[in-house]
Amino acid sequence: MTKKEQEIVEQFIEQKGMEYQAEGLPRIAGRLMGLLLIEEGPFAFGELAERLQVSRGSISTNTRLLENLGVIERVSKPGKRGDFFQQSSEPYLSLLAGINLRLNRALANAKQARDGLSKSRKKVQSRLARLETFYQGFIENNKRLIQSLES
Amino acid sequence: MTKKEQEIVEQFIEQKGMEYQAEGLPRIAGRLMGLLLIEEGPFAFGELAERLQVSRGSISTNTRLLENLGVIERVSKPGKRGDFFQQSSEPYLSLLAGINLRLNRALANAKQARDGLSKSRKKVQSRLARLETFYQGFIENNKRLIQSLES
DNA sequence: TATATTGTTTAGTCTTGACTAAACAATATA
DNA sequence: TATATTGTTTAGTCAAGACTAAACAATATA
Numbered sequence: 458m459t460k461k462e463q464e465i466v467e468q469f470i471e472q473k474g475m476e477y478q479a480e481g482l483p484r485i486a487g488r489l490m491g492l493l494l495i496e497e498g499p500f501a502f503g504e505l506a507e508r509l510q511v512s513r514g515s516i517s518t519n520t521r522l523l524e525n526l527g528v529i530e531r532v533s534k535p536g537k538r539g540d541f542f543q544q545s546s547e548p549y550l551s552l553l554a555g556i557n558l559r560l561n562r563a564l565a566n567a568k569q570a571r572d573g574l575s576k577s578r579k580k581v582q583s584r585l586a587r588l589e590t591f592y593q594g595f596i597e598n599n600k601r602l603i604q605s606l607e608s
Numbered sequence: 609m610t611k612k613e614q615e616i617v618e619q620f621i622e623q624k625g626m627e628y629q630a631e632g633l634p635r636i637a638g639r640l641m642g643l644l645l646i647e648e649g650p651f652a653f654g655e656l657a658e659r660l661q662v663s664r665g666s667i668s669t670n671t672r673l674l675e676n677l678g679v680i681e682r683v684s685k686p687g688k689r690g691d692f693f694q695q696s697s698e699p700y701l702s703l704l705a706g707i708n709l710r711l712n713r714a715l716a717n718a719k720q721a722r723d724g725l726s727k728s729r730k731k732v733q734s735r736l737a738r739l740e741t742f743y744q745g746f747i748e749n750n751k752r753l754i755q756s757l758e759s
Numbered sequence: 760t761a762t763a764t765t766g767t768t769t770a771g772t773c774t775t776g777a778c779t780a781a782a783c784a785a786t787a788t789a
Numbered sequence: 790t791a792t793a794t795t796g797t798t799t800a801g802t803c804a805a806g807a808c809t810a811a812a813c814a815a816t817a818t819a
Contacts, residue, residue, distance in 0.1 A: 462725055462726065465720075465721055465724040466721075466725075468721075469721040472714075476714055476717075479632065479710070483806085483807060483808085484807080485807080494732075494739065495721060496732065497729075497731055502766070503764095503765080511808075512808065512809045512810070513765085513766070513767090513809095514766095514768080514769090514808075514809065514811095515808055515809075516766090517766060517767055517768085518768095518807090518808090520766095538765070538816085538817065538818095539764080539765060539766085540765085549742040559627075559630065563623075563627055566620065566624075566627075567620075570616055570619075570646060573612065573613065574613055574616060574646075581646055581648065584645055584646075585645070587700075588645065588700075590757075591700040591753075591757065594753045594756060594757070595753060598749035598750070598752065598753055599749070601749065602742075602745045602746060602749055605745060606741075606742065606745070634776085634777060634778090636777080653796065654795080654796095662778075662779085663778065663779045663780070664779095664780095664795090664796070665778075665779065665781095665796095665797080665799095666777080666778060666779075668796060669777090669778085669797090672797090689786085689788095689794070690795060690796080691796075
């Protein structure tokens with residue numbers, strides 16, 4: 458790997474770290490995703506810690522987090538003792554499913570509120586209805602994207 | 609407003625607070641959005657502080673934040689001195705525009721990385737290409753949603 | 760069995776940023 | 790002009806959680 462390529466890889470990893478942080482996730486989780494994206498895997502547990510210069514505890518916590526999100530998976534290698542990690546086969550499907558889960562919760566909250574409030578509050582009723590329309594549209598779009606990624 | 613309705617309103621406001629917090633935004637910002645959604649506005653600056661039981665400093669900071677996001681707007685009332693706030697007319701368009709801004713940045717990062725890395729890294733090249741496809745699909749969906757909300 | 764390796768958990772530190780109270784600046788009103 | 794009102798800014802507190810080091814448990818290997 459050329460020096461220039463190394464720089465690009467490092468930069469990408471850090472960018473992913475910042476992207477994740479902006480989404481309210483740990484920076485290390487983003488770095489992990491970046492690394493698993495941009496370099497040939499799978500990576501051994503210890504490799505990850507050394508490569509990203511973070512503690513093994515952080516690797517343990519954040520690999521678990523990403524596993525739960527469904528975007529990475531823990532695999533084994535014949536003859537090897539430790540765990541290895543790689544991007545899951547369909548990380549974006551899991552991501553979209555997670556987003557839709559949260560959207561559906563928010564949608565349910567809006568519905569519940571609209572339901573419980575007097576129909577005579579025209580302004581509020583219509584605002585809540587518009588909020589629901591927004592959520593529904595977003596959810597539908599995600600479903601469509603899921604379908605197109607599946608094919 | 610009945611007691612039951614009051615409860616629903618309070619619950620909705622708190623739910624919005626938690627939703628915003630999950631997105632990495634201040635809880636108070638979410639509470640503000642919830643309040644402006646579910647009760648007739650516009651609200652005076654001081655009213656907001658009292659109603660949500662938070663300091664005026666927090667109102668100042670978070671109304672500015674939400675104004676910058678384009679989801680609320682500051683308005684005046686004839687004969688009144690202070691500022692008033694209400695949901696902007698098209699909060700979801702602003703929201704979607706903001707999301708697409710971030711997605712486009714992430715997309716650009718992925719492209720830049722793929723560009724700079726050797727074409728011979730087949731695995732990595734294709735992973736980055738898939739990432740780009742995902743971002744592009746998401747962005748297109750949002751644009752479509754924007755259009756449908758505009759009409 | 761003893762030792763090494765590996766991942767998780769725990770205890771504690773440190774940073775970030777949400778939040779408040781109070782000072783402040785600007786403007787309105789008396 | 791003096792006083793009151795209003796929103797912003799500043800200084801400081803506090804809490805959440807990201808992160809680490811080390812203890813630990815489990816398993817493999819010698």
